Amino acid sequence: MTGTARFAMKVFSSSLNDHLLVVGNGRVARHLCEYFKRMRMSFETWNRRENSVGDLRDSLSRAGRVLVLLSDTVLEDFFHQYHGLAPEAMWIHCSGALEISGMESFHPLMTFGPQLYTLDQYVLIPFVTTSHFTLAQALPGLSNPCVRIPVSHKARYHALCVLSGNFTTILWRKLIEEFRDWNLSPGLAKPFAQQVVANVFSFPDQALTGPLVRRDLETQAKNLAALDGDPFADIYRAFQNLFFQVGAFGTSAGPKSAPPQSHPAMVPGKKGGEKGGKKSH
Template identity: 35%
Template sequence: MRQVPRDAGRPVKHLLIGSGRLSRHFTHYFRDLGIDHETWLHPRVFTREVFQRTDFTHVWFLVSDRAIDSVGERWLGGVREFSQPSAEDFLPQLLHASGSWVTPVARGAHPLMTFGPSLYPANFYRDIPFIVEDFFDGVETEWILGGLPNRTVQIPSEKKALYHALVSSAGNFPAMLWADVFTRFERDLGISHHLLAPYLFQTLANVLREGEGSLTGPLIRGDRETIVKHKGVLEDSPLGRLYAAFEIFFRETLSHHPEDSNHV
């Protein structure tokens, strides 16, 4: 079977397979866009009727990375067994949303965003870029996402592990650091962690705008006295060990940047 575009005049219809957090976010977004879609909440069990449907142009496997292949193969097996012969050459575009997983079963289309338990405002989803796996098969990006207006960038399969490692480092690591600092602020200082918000938001804005040129602090200034004080009060804690690791990271990557001495 080949994943080929349907007739140009045929309406797009998505099937969202999965019952987890990402599936709920996708359903919310598709509903807001008015894109025709259905959901299938039980990826372990399909019925003959769903395989005989010929109106789905896009099928999303919104399941855990480890389940993508098994669910995808279960889907393909059912289509081979139960679909009409005339439909076999027109397999829907098969997609998954993992940032790192690579499989011949489906093409990766990863929304570059973190998804919490609460749904986001409808217009927020439109600004989420999708990083699409390039199969070098000539299928146009506009068709791959089936009507989604989001910005897309294609990368080859062999770059996905690096892409996801960088994304995870950029988002998850600072989040863990902030969570620990928030706890220490309230437990050890008696200060609400919300007071850090303006500082953190501005730090992010500066980095996005100016890159490494936005960096401030004692490491940038070469202020050894302050660094020693910091390490002393953080000694024998996970944050203290992380501080020491960042010293090494700074020396190996960023130590050539001069800095104005009047910043935090």
């Protein structure tokens, strides 16, 4: 019998109390604990820095639900080490990448910054689960949007989250750092960033603009020349190659042929530029 099936028999019984133990004190834990406080949920916390193993034993003896908010590298080991101290409790994690037998997975589809959010922001956070339970069954008191995906989709789901959230953050940070070097306020780019996101969700098939969509090879070459010696030039080339391999990333008119490899903008490691003032198309 799987862990999920075993806990399923307990969820609707009176023996499974609603008392929640939150394990961890990282960024996700701080945000979710703040959310729980504002929702007036009953819970207690435990972390290695501030509490002892004896404290953990006491807390587990009272818990009907154990929400483990530790890094992926130690999450499964922690569960196996301490699950025996609360075998009747529902054990929950929020990892977007891991599936652990005996634990229910509810991943918050959100990025968590160094500052806490407002209650209005917290209640809108969607959760993505592979569990047979609802979010309200796992964490009574929460009514956030929650969708279920098959376990077979989870690894790719998390990869898409990393691509769209983490990797774009690296690109925006690059722009902000260079703006600061030029004594420009990073806030100048905020309307630009906000409109990019708004367009992606309002017009996903037409949101992409710029020299790739226009097939403007001369501008692409100039961009790469400006990035010469910068590691981000390789990222630019990677997007060029991806664009011509899979299309215009949701635009209605994707490229119909391979890029002209003779153009300096398309040759890895070669500087882009112009000679003789002629454009290459």
